Amino acid sequence: MFTISKKLFTIIPGILIFAGAGFMTIANLKSEVEVQSSQTIDLPAHVKKGTVSVEEAIAARRSERSFKDKSLTLQHISQLLWSAQGITSSEGRRAAPSAGALYPLDLYLVAGNVDGLDPGVYKYIPRDHQLVRTQTGDKRSELTNAALRQQWVDDAPAIIIFSAVYERTTGKYGQRGVKYVHMEVGYAGQNLFLQAEALGLGTVVVGAFNDNEVRKVLSLNKNENPLTVMPVGFER
């Protein structure tokens, strides 16, 4: 993967961003451009105080595979996405640690039954705490098929998918960067898991899926690699 050239800098002004140790890559830039042409939803502000302690959330955490047919709210979505990749410092650092602060992870939301959100696929933009719709329509059944027909994916009102662009990290760390990206999805996923518990919701880490099929369902670019699928909802 290569970095932005000076020429591109002049062709596409205004959307070049310093990302930690380096410029954004061409791939990032492309997804930024695509994102800007779609519908954008401002998420409600997240809160920093809840009613469940970290210790209680750790003790209560259990994989949940049985969900009520009950909608989530945009406030739930705001809180869940923030806990995994939200901005937590004025320098743009995020809720989960990232090697070199290079942030290889992107979060996608497959919304099926969320108050105030049309069914569709959305990308989380941490910088603005926004969702950008990338596809319309309820994609839960297609995603379930891509996840080896695990029924809990279809039953959940929403599913959060962690995807990674390895080049953001391997550009600096070489092959070792792949290890770092896999560590990072664990840190971010556990944040989301504990946040779900603290909100009275349930989730499960789904790692058994067909990468290419998930890529197709979400219309991901070739360099975007789905790593974890987390259906979220109220426990039945």
Ligand SMILES: Cc1cc2nc3c(=O)[nH]c(=O)nc-3n(C[C@H](O)[C@H](O)[C@H](O)COP(=O)(O)O)c2cc1C
């Ligand atoms: C990397 C990874 C992949 C997993 N993949 C799946 C999966 O595809 N489907 C599923 O139902 N559970 C999956 N799980 C959840 C485990 O089955 C679960 O964590 C384990 O049974 C322990 O239960 P607990 O999470 O309730 O403590 C996965 C867990 C991890 C860490």
